[in-house]
Amino acid sequence: MSKATAETSTQKTVNKRASNKKKVTTASFDNPLVFTRDQHPVSRQLMSPNALKVLHRLNKGGFEAYLVGGGVRDILLGLEPKDFDIATNATPDQIKDLFRNCRLIGRRFRLAHIVFGREIIEVATFRGHHDSTNDTDKKGKAIAKQSDEGMLLRDNIYGTIEEDAERRDFTINALYYSSKDFKVYDFANGVQDVKDKVIRLIGDPHTRYREDPVRMLRAIRFATKLDMQISADTKAPIKELSPLMASIPAARLFEEFLKMFITGKAVANFEQLRSYNLFGYFFPAVDQALNDESEQASYLLDFIMLAMENTDKRINNNQRVTPAFLFAAMLWYPLQRHIQHIKITTQLTPQDVFFAALNEIMPEQQRSIAIPKRFQAVIKDIWILQDKLSRREGKKAFKTFEHLKFRAGYDFLLLRAQIENTAELKELAHWWTDFQEVSNEARLQMIKGVNVPQGAKRRNPKKRRKPSTKATDIPAGQPTSKPTE
Structure with a gap:
């Protein structure tokens, strides 16, 4: 040319x-x-x-x-x-x-x-x-x-x-x-x-969707993003052709996940994906759990909706978000199901049970969406912090407070407390909210008032170290490094 x-x-x-x-x-x-x-x-x-x-x-x-x-x-x-x-x-x-x-x-x-x-x-x-x-x-x-x-x-x-x-x-x-x-x-x-304000495919919808099944996602995304309606001819074959999504590479579905859920329209896109039988190609385990009639399924739907509402609100207010938070929310209750099953069938320690469940659910999810390792690490941190946040005795609270992903873990805890509505989670969420707002001396008093869980043993070293004269045991203000032992 x-x-x-x-x-x-x-x-x-x-x-x-x-x-x-x-x-x-x-x-x-x-x-x-x-x-x-x-x-x-x-x-x-x-x-x-x-x-x-x-x-x-x-x-x-x-x-x-x-x-x-x-x-x-x-x-x-x-x-x-x-x-x-x-x-x-x-x-x-x-x-x-x-x-x-x-x-x-x-x-x-x-x-x-x-x-x-x-x-x-x-x-x-x-x-x-x-x-x-x-x-x-x-x-x-x-x-x-x-x-x-x-x-x-x-x-x-x-x-x-x-x-x-x-x-x-x-x-x-x-x-x-x-x-x-x-x-x-x-x-x-x-x-x-x-x-x-109409979304209309060019050409025969069956042919165009077969050429590229992701066009089904694009039709939904443009409709929610632009406040438009999908034309009757364009939306008619979507449910019938939804199985074509199984051929989309996991890496491409990660990019589509970002477009669908991290652009301020997560709730609307989630509802549309479910109505067209497309959500299961993003999160098969979650989709299966949502179709159960168990109490955990009701928690899961409410939890996902609340997490997406918060994400949409932050994005629309030009605040930073991480895809890892939504991934963690989507998979939290399916993870708990894996944990319960492993507890029943094995005699592993709680830590080993968690990692065994993690090693089951993440590879399964990776087959649908190729989640980059940098986000996998944050997902794991958010989940691990749920256990750490429940252990506040001694210096554990300060060590948890210093964690780089503390805020994400804390926000996740707030969502859990709001959805599950148990006295234990509500008290825990309230305690950590106060802990961030009070003085360092008040934090020490809060820790002293924590009841040690039954079965837990306080550490009683044979010899006590002499107190340091160069630094206090607990740094003032919000810690930015590990407190001095």
């Missing part, structure tokens, strides 16, 4: 249609609706300066380039755009030749990432149609491949802007903005669906 010509044949076709005197009221892939600068609110002032740089350089290099998808859609909805994806007729290698700060990623979909510090502008080459289910290039290398079920395993066939629009998932994402003529090109009546 040559880049010498400033205006390619596709651009000439688009411009020719834009100048057609006949008024077009319904978009098609051969004849898009074209909105001029005075007919839409999309402005360069609302866009990332780095995205504009990429558009300008691609145009200057002789290529077509458009802001596409979410950036255009959100501006039309009156929202602040956050995604600035670009579609172009330049191939990934041609893009890399233009940008020194470019890296090519992906095998299934070859993409170019233009890196500007922390901001990444994603650039995709126009997708084309497949001639067959398994296409190869001149060297025999696979550029398009489908599974027997119709899922796209590789998709690197390039085409025109019209073909690219037809390959998009939803009508509201088949909107293209040109920084050259300031026009919006609508190939699938997406502008009208934006106005009507």
